């Protein structure tokens with residue numbers, strides 16, 4: 198049985214709605230990738246050095262990241278030789294297999310660090326416009342669905358409208374937001390929020406922060422101060438520092454990740470707007486080039502469209518039309 202068919206079997210049944218979300222959310226990337234891949238295969242037919250060079254360009258254009266692509270192509274070249282693959286069409290399932298291998302190795306790290314017997318504090322960092330507020334709203338909704346009580350802290354006191362925007366999300370989801378006036382000290386907001394969260398005995402406190410990148414030293418100082426206030430009140434908090442990145446910004450997201458991880462300890466990435474880009478390969482670039490797990494992916498604007506990153510679902514979503522039923526059937530009759 199082909200790798201892809203096995204993958205399909207593994208993910209169907211238990212989580213149909215999740216499979217659909219990944220498939221729909223990745224449709225732009227898949228359509229662009231599939232048409233380019235089909236074109237490549239029809240032009241080359243046989244696997245040779247030029248074919249690999251074009252495949253390399255194709256993967257780089259999907260934002261997979263140069264280093265990752267180089268490694269992947271080397272791997273594919275070696276595997277094609279070992280398996281004596283000559284037909285360009287036969288390389289396709291191998292690509293999905295190799296991508297899945299690369300992504301899967303760290304999948305166990307993707308779950309959020311949620312405390313069962315004490316309050317969980319999650320800090321959200323990232324530049325403005327990446328979808329931080331929306332992501333906090335979606336995460337709050339998810340926790341509520343799990344039966345947990347949630348409180349929001351409007352720590353972005355810098356951007357005009359940020360406090361109001363977070364409160365609106367809070368109302369939509371049905372959770373309260375602790376806030377002060379625009380321009381007030383974010384650390385003071387955090388202190389208030391922790392006190393409120395403690396006295397109300399909430400399960401999860403989700404904290405927004407300002408995303409000023411212009412000055413790394415200031416950013417670092419502000420985040421340090423916020424974290425200090427939080428950990429003074431709850432010693433092992435924050436339990437997660439999630440960096441929110443916008444997938445549509447491509448390689449720019451990678452450089453933001455580098456800057457933020459120099460400024461503070463980032464424990465995971467929430468990658469938004471994966472549905473809005475044809476360059477969904479950015480997940481691979483992040484996973485390979487930074488030592489930070491992608492924990493959450495945004496696959497649409499709706500409240501339920503934020504998913505825990507799952508390598509198998511991702512690879513299935515990327516290749517669902519490329520390795521289709523027909524090819525699987527052919528393969529079955531020939532083996």
Ligand SMILES: Nc1nc2c(ncn2[C@@H]2O[C@H](COP(=O)(O)OP(=O)(O)OP(=O)(O)O)[C@@H](O)[C@H]2O)c(=O)[nH]1
Pocket residue numbers: 324325326327328329330331332362408468469470471472473494495496497498502
């Ligand atoms: N399609 C899609 N849109 C998203 C996703 N996440 C956020 N958005 C949209 O991106 C836009 C910006 O998100 P906001 O949360 O408002 O972010 P912002 O106010 O620009 O800035 P910050 O909160 O500072 O990040 C909104 O229109 C969101 O609906 C996603 O995963 N998919």
